[in-house]
Ligand code: B12
Ligand SMILES: Nc1ncnc2c1ncn2[C@@H]1O[C@H](COP(=O)(O)OP(=O)(O)OP(=O)(O)O)[C@@H](O)[C@H]1O
């Protein structure tokens with residue numbers, strides 16, 4: 001067993017020991033957060049370990065530092081002092097030393113310490129994703145405001161009118177749907193909106209996207225290329241992949257959108273009958289990377305050669321721009337607009 | 353104690369709430385996914401319907417004239433006041449027109465098969481030199497009638513190819529017949545077979561009018577005949593190249609056209625070598 005496998009097998013006891021130590025290091029935690037706080041701490045610590053394992057597996061400190069700074073930001077916005085995360089990470093460090101004595105020093109120097117350094121500095125506010133230098137910023141702002149007020153109809157009206165007066169569906173996707181969703185994420189993280197609002201905005205945007213479909217899909221010259229699109233495991237974040245599939249459909253690909261929670265066997269079937277030219281895999285949560293890896297390994301397996309090329313993307317791959325190569329994918333794109341040319345490259349078609 | 357219990361309840365409620373929200377989000381994802389499938393199906397059906405109408409329009413238009421000429425031929429024969437020679441030539445004319453119609457109907461059937469995704473290949477490992485020789489021999493007669501010299505040249509050893517023989521024959525027939533059909537008398541048509549590294553390349557070169565730059569885009573699309581017309585009244589349904597493109601791409605190959613430096617066109621097809 002290598003150390004990553006050791007860590008993988010010790011995830012649960014490690015989290016328990018680390019929490020034990022956290023509360024020993026700072027007894028006021030119990031007073032401040034009670035028993036339910038301790039349960040939450042156990043969940044969170046488990047999550048830290050899962051993220052650390054993924055970072056180690058892909059030799060990508062970025063995956064871990066990005067996660068920790070995201071988490072710290074989340075805590076601060078819930079009025080939980082960063083100091084508590086500090087204590088927790090210190091405890092995790094010593095639990096690791098204790099439980100896995102021959103762990104490489106680099107785990108500490110390249111992963112844990114840089115993460116701690118990041119949260120030592122004052123956390124910078126994440127800038128708004130709706131930026132006046134981008135096209136349609138006004139519309140995006142109004143669209144989001146309508147949704148946050150629960151006014152789905154008004155938001156839909158705005159978008160339909162924009163399309164009727166000549167704004168392209170692609171622009172609506174990138175500058176209205178994508179940017180407003182990213183902004184929703186930022187506002188949620190800052191506790192400025194509720195989880196309910198986050199769900200509402202997403203559902204409303206998904207529904208408005210569907211109402212654009214008559215514009216999206218009509219009169220496109222077919223390319224005769226087939227793309228199967230999936231999210232991995234229990235991934236709930238489907239909007240990015242849907243956007244990607246729609247962009248390719250608009251480019252003339254025959255797209256087959258499977259979404260999340262699809263068993264491996266069904267995926268393999270979907271890419272072999274009829275044979276797919278490209279399999280697109282979207283991964284948002286870093287902790288879902290093992291599923292992504294498993295699918296890539298299986299599809300690339302000699303014995304199962306359908307010739308499908310693998311295109312990856314999503315939030316997790318945008319954190320570390322080298323990650324796509326490390327998982328062994330054939331291509332990657334930062335967003336759905338870039339993805340069209342990348343997919344074309346994979347099947348030997350000229351870019352648009 | 354009781355506050356902590358109440359606290360636990362709050363936490364538990366919130367957890368359930370979030371689970372419920374996530375479940376709704378999952379359901380919503382499914383719903384939107386179905387909507388998407390429907391929208392795509394709908395768009396495809398509309399497209400197909402439009403093509404069907406186009407097909408119907410062309411078919412009726414193209415079939416009307418030959419049928420009319422068969423009918424008038426039959427009427428003449430029925431009257432029975434023809435010389436032996438005239439009778440023979442009328443029957444010959446009826447055969448010729450019927451052949452054209454058959455050709456058109458066959459092509460239409462192929463197009464409709466392709467449009468509905470029913471083009472299926474029966475591939476076998478094949479020596480293409482034999483097929484080429486055979487197809488070229490078949491066209492030699494037509495070439496001679498137009499005083500066109502038809503040449504076939506192989507360079508190097510040609511590997512065996514994994515192809516659907518009758519479909520590839522159909523493509524070769526179309527390329528060679530085009531070269532003859534659209535070229536003036538007294539010219540030359542060359543068929544060149546060249547083995548590449550991982551592709552087999554076939555070129556059909558002629559000394560005809562070539563393909564105007566601005567018309568090259570629609571050449572391989574169905575129903576789009578371009579400005580070049582057959583030089584000796586041969587039949588032309590404008591479907592051959594679109595069928596050829598579909599067949600070649602189903603073999604994971606490529607087909608394209610280049611203009612020759614002087615005059616004439618060069619159709620190139622490349623098929624992958626296993
Ligand atoms: C909406 C949302 C949700 C919704 C999702 C509903 C749905 N049906 O999709 C709900 C509420 C369910 C949800 C849940 C959670 N979420 Co959430 N969510 C978001 C949010 C706000 C927006 C996501 C979105 O719609 N983006 C818009 C699309 C268009 O952008 P995109 O996904 O990046 O996709 C583009 C590119 O990445 C690329 N792309 C995407 N896929 C692919 C694939 C290929 C092949 C290619 C080439 C390109 C490509 O092209 C796309 C279009 O240009 C993000 C914030 C953010 N910044 O993204 C957080 C976010 C993704 N969520 C996060 C988290 C932590 C969670 C939860 C764990 C906790 C929570 N927030 O409640 C759960 C986990 C659920 C689960 N099991 O998956 C974190 C993830 C951090 C991380 N990587 O670890 C984020 C980043 C929020 C944050 N900043 O804190 N979430
Ligand atoms: N070698 C060539 N030289 C000049 N023009 C050509 C040549 N090959 C094809 N064309 C032009 O392209 C058009 C389309 O060719 P295609 O083979 O699809 O149809 P067709 O030969 O007219 O009819 P069909 O093949 O269905 O009998 C032709 O009508 C002709 O105008």
Ligand SMILES: [Mg+2]
Nearest residue numbers: 526530592593
């Ligand atoms: Mg032809």
